[in-house]
Amino acid sequence: MxxxxxxxxxxxxxxxxxxxxxxxxxxxxxxxxxxxxxxxxxxxxxxxxxxxxxxxxxxxxxxxxxxxxxxxxxxxxxxxxxxxxxxxxxxxxxxxxxxxxxxGTGNSSPVTCTGSNTKVTVSKVSRPINHLLLTATNTGSVPCYAYHAPALGFDDAQAAFPVLRDSIPQAVVTLAPGQSAYASIGLSGEPDGQELHKGTNLTVHFTGKSNQGSTGARAKLTLPAGTQWGDNGFVTYWQSDMADALTY
Incomplete structure (x- = not known):
C-alpha cells in the first residue's frame, strides 16, 4: 500500500x-x-x-x-x-x-550746288574796275558743294568764258543753308584794245566734282546795264569770302 x-x-x-x-x-x-x-x-x-x-x-x-x-x-x-x-x-x-x-535735316549729307538749290545774282562793283560779282546762296535744307568755277555764257556766245586757274581755293567751298559763295568776273583782260561785246544776259552753269561739263539746273540772269565783256576776260573759282573773290 x-x-x-x-x-x-x-x-x-x-x-x-x-x-x-x-x-x-x-x-x-x-x-x-x-x-x-x-x-x-x-x-x-x-x-x-x-x-x-x-x-x-x-x-x-x-x-x-x-x-x-x-x-x-x-x-x-x-x-x-x-x-x-x-x-x-x-x-x-x-x-x-x-x-x-x-x-528737315533727315538727310544732312551735302549735295552739289546747282541752279535748283541756290539763288544766283550778279552785281556791278566799284573795285576792281571792269568787274562783276557773282553770288550763289544756298536755298536748300542741306549743305551743298560749290565745285570748281561757274561756267559762264554771255548772250549767244558759243564758247564758255575763260576760267582763272590761279584762283583755285584751298578746299571745296561748302555752303550751309543760307550761306553764299562768290566768284568775280573780269570783263576784260590783257591785251588792251581788244574788241568788247555788249552784254545783256548771262547764263550760269554749275560743275560737278569731276569738273566734266555742267550739272543740274542752270541760272539765267540779266546783266547790269552797260555791261561790256571781252574774249580775254575771266571768271574765278567759287570762294567762300567775297573779299577773296574780288582780289583777282
Missing part, C-alpha cells in the same frame, strides 16, 4: 512538474511574443518618426526650392527691366528721328 502511494505521489508530482513546465513555457512564449509585439510598434514608430527626423533636411530642401524660385524670377525681372530700357531707348530714337524730320 505504501509502495503504491509512493508511486501515486511520484506520478502526481511528475504530472504537476509537467504542468508547471507547460505553464512556464506558455508564459515565456507569451512574454517573448508580447515583448516582440511591443518592440515591433516601437520599431514602426521609429520608422514613422524617421521622416520627422529628416524634417530639417526637408526644410532645407524647401528653402533651396524657394531660393531657386527666387533666382529663377531674377532673370524675368531683369528681362522686364531690359525690355523697359529698350522701349525707352527706342522712344528716344524715335523722338530724335522726329526732331530731325521736323528740322
Amino acid at each position: 505504501r509502495s503504491n502511494r509512493v508511486r501515486t505521489t511520484a506520478l502526481a508530482a511528475t504530472a504537476l512538474l509537467a504542468a508547471l513546465s507547460l505553464t512556464a513555457c506558455s508564459d515565456n512564449g507569451s512574454g517573448d511574443n508580447g515583448k516582440a509585439g511591443a518592440a515591433a510598434p516601437a520599431g514602426s514608430t521609429a520608422d514613422q518618426r524617421s521622416p520627422a527626423a529628416t524634417t530639417p533636411d526637408s526644410g532645407k530642401d524647401a528653402k533651396d526650392t524657394k531660393d531657386t524660385d527666387s533666382t529663377s524670377n531674377a532673370p524675368a525681372e531683369n528681362t522686364a527691366a531690359n525690355s523697359k530700357g529698350s522701349t525707352s531707348g527706342t522712344g528716344g530714337q524715335k523722338s530724335n528721328t522726329g526732331a530731325t524730320g521736323n528740322k
Whole structure:
C-alpha cells in the first residue's frame, strides 16, 4: 500500500512538474511574443518618426526650392527691366528721328550746288574796275558743294568764258543753308584794245566734282546795264569770302 502511494505521489508530482513546465513555457512564449509585439510598434514608430527626423533636411530642401524660385524670377525681372530700357531707348530714337524730320535735316549729307538749290545774282562793283560779282546762296535744307568755277555764257556766245586757274581755293567751298559763295568776273583782260561785246544776259552753269561739263539746273540772269565783256576776260573759282573773290 505504501509502495503504491509512493508511486501515486511520484506520478502526481511528475504530472504537476509537467504542468508547471507547460505553464512556464506558455508564459515565456507569451512574454517573448508580447515583448516582440511591443518592440515591433516601437520599431514602426521609429520608422514613422524617421521622416520627422529628416524634417530639417526637408526644410532645407524647401528653402533651396524657394531660393531657386527666387533666382529663377531674377532673370524675368531683369528681362522686364531690359525690355523697359529698350522701349525707352527706342522712344528716344524715335523722338530724335522726329526732331530731325521736323528740322528737315533727315538727310544732312551735302549735295552739289546747282541752279535748283541756290539763288544766283550778279552785281556791278566799284573795285576792281571792269568787274562783276557773282553770288550763289544756298536755298536748300542741306549743305551743298560749290565745285570748281561757274561756267559762264554771255548772250549767244558759243564758247564758255575763260576760267582763272590761279584762283583755285584751298578746299571745296561748302555752303550751309543760307550761306553764299562768290566768284568775280573780269570783263576784260590783257591785251588792251581788244574788241568788247555788249552784254545783256548771262547764263550760269554749275560743275560737278569731276569738273566734266555742267550739272543740274542752270541760272539765267540779266546783266547790269552797260555791261561790256571781252574774249580775254575771266571768271574765278567759287570762294567762300567775297573779299577773296574780288582780289583777282
